[in-house]
Amino acid sequence: MAEISSQKEKADLSSGSHDVHQQTGSADHADRILINASGHIQELPRNFSLISLAGVGVTVGNVWPAIGGSILTAIFNGGPPGVLYEFITVSVFYWCVAASIAELASAIPTAAGVYHWASVTPGSPRWGRLIGYFAGWWNYLAWVAGAASMASILGNTIVQMYALNHAEFSPQPWHVFVVYIAATWIACAAVCLANRAMPYLNSLGIVLILAGILITVTVVTTMPGRDGRPPHASAQFVWADWQAAVGYPDGFVFVAGMLNGAFSVGAVDVVTHLSEEIPQASRNVPLAMLMQVAIGFATGLAYLVAVMYAINDYDALFAAPYPIAATSILHHSWLNS
Template identity: 45%
Template sequence: MADFIVYHEEKKMDREKNAQENTFVVTTAEAGTENRVKVNASGHVDQLVRQYGLLSICATALTIGKSYNAWVALGGSITVAVANGGAPGVIYEFLASCIYYGFIATSIAELASSIPSAGGVYHWASVAGGKYGRGLGFFTGLINFYGWIFGLAAIVVIPANVVVQMYVVFHPDFVVQLWHIFLVFVLINWFCCLTVIFFNRFMPMLQRLGLFILAVGGLATIIVLAAAKSHASASFVFIDWENATGWSGGVAFLTGMLNGAFAIGTPDSVTHMAEELPHPRRDLPRAIAAQIILGALTGFIYAVALMFAITDLDAVLTSNGSFPLAAVYAQATGNPGGTFALLFIVFVSVMICCIGVYITAGRIYWALARDNVTPFSAFFSKASARLSCPVPATVFCGILTTAFGAIQLGSKTAFADLGGSFIILSTTSYAMAILPPSPLWPQERSAGPVLDGQSWLLGEHNLGATNRIHELDVLLPIRAACDCADHELQFSHTRRLLRSHDTLVDRTRVEPVSRAASASFRRGGAQNRG
């Protein structure tokens, strides 16, 4: 009995310690009275349950960021990727993307450890911008959110294509229509949206399950591909550069890097779940590191195995169906049953990824609404205490995703540009948070209360070098997207959408980092130093 009491007393002390770690006491004066309010690092009272442990958030990063899922994203874009250098282009362009996103992730990890906020890059840009912080934070949040919405639409279409393709495997004469894919797209989209809303308490367990499925499914897929009866030559995989784009080799390499960037380029994904972790300053950098390192490793191994499994590239490029990766699996397995099984692994993996991306997108819009960045912010800033989910913001993401999914009915090219827009907008938002001089960076910080309790600190010289490299990193995906043949269409749609949002928002109401947040940083730092 005594041991039981001691155990629960220790648990109680741990909970109190976690609460102190993630909150600050702020004194506000109203009508001559003083009120002491506990706020988190973003300057708001906690509204969501802190239910993610280290394993859960790492699993979420690996599934949500398409990084451990990189092998799925790479396989899904194979017909586009092979045009930019053939099999060697797919492999080397992916590795190049992993390197430059590694530098970006290093900077984001330090910022996440400094200010663990659901707003992520939006809040960091607000602090980094100084007197321009409000405007910089506004545009950073807007750009980051729409980047994630474009990415959400681009990733939801993958399981939709896989479902149709699984039917085609056993019905090879079936003619796929765009409306078939869109119908499945809508069903999957709203299934993921409603799952996030009504089953939020099961999300940590689901993400851990997803990590297991990705590990086992990815290993099984690689073994099947490696055990195929016939393989491509090593020269085809690593040496024979085939540029079918009509551009120079350098431009083709840059545009090919977009496929790798789409597979690995989401280092901020779990930072928007900071207010659902007991130890965000410690665990977020670890999750980001796991995402990039394991994503690069598994993506490379899968890409090599996949390229060796291609024995007839023309059959892959001209295959009947909605998901050309099925043609590679058919060549590797030699039977419809094996092809269906490998496609089912892809389907389950990407479904869990879609659910994770929904969590991220909904949290971003909710965080923006809390600080009056969005239209109807009073409505979208609500979060259900019972469901521990920002329901209005999540539903809004579902509506937007459905609308963007309808683009494929009019133009597959325009819809394909959503993936490129995701890379451009997300990377731009990272730059807006990282590049400005900021009190968050060691070389710019004097007193430094913001960083108290931070677990990921590179030091002045390492961080400075990383930021300078990041300046070049940001230019790569943007320049690559600008080199795409359809960039005029892509940017015109993106500009039009962002401009329409600007007309709805009264920018004078934007408060990217509240006074309570600023006070909490100073008071919290002073208390810890004292």
């Protein structure tokens, strides 16, 4: 059956018809032809739904945990107001990027994503090959660096969680490295050996991401000021007190600080790489991208506002032994008495 289907798709692709829906009489089959218009034949099972595809975007994008892992760097770029306004500004820019990619994903759904669009949109095959080559390599390097950084944040977070609950434990860099390697290989094994389970794992991932932000925001906003704990920071400190004693002009600091926000919201093309694994990709991929961007921004902003109000000792934040500042913030807001 698979061979017959492949032969039929090849015949459809070579017919040159512009009205694929009329040609096949099947929306799903027409969608396959649209995705594989370059000549590639459908090989992967379409086992993702809209929710599980959005789950891929939310869990891989991982906005609020990524922000938590980079606050110690971001907070030098203007303090709490810089972190908040830089995140909001860069999010608006990435909404524009996401809208452009969603339009391309609707018109030319392809698992290749950015490098395929860069190859076909310039018009000239010569420039298309050149631009597509660089787009592909930059996209590849971004995924490699992004995966490494998120695994590193996970390694640091797990080690620091253990250290917070075991006063006698002294975390070492090699502890983080071991967890980093374990996390990377577990993720690799899941992708390679549990492909059928990936939609369910990503649906679970979106639940865990939302549950995590709900629990974190609830605890961080309710614990300060109770039972002898330090109170919340003032609105002036969070929204207006610009702090950037780094020796550069404020404008430059703000623009440079947007890189930290871009690190957390920049993976807007995630779901496009699964275009071959979801029915009606030209409709569902843009919708999943919209859900990813909306959930990412809402959870990221909620996390930042809650955490910024929980900073009650600015100097202690940098003096803490934790390489991820969010750990120190959470420690001071709901563990200290």
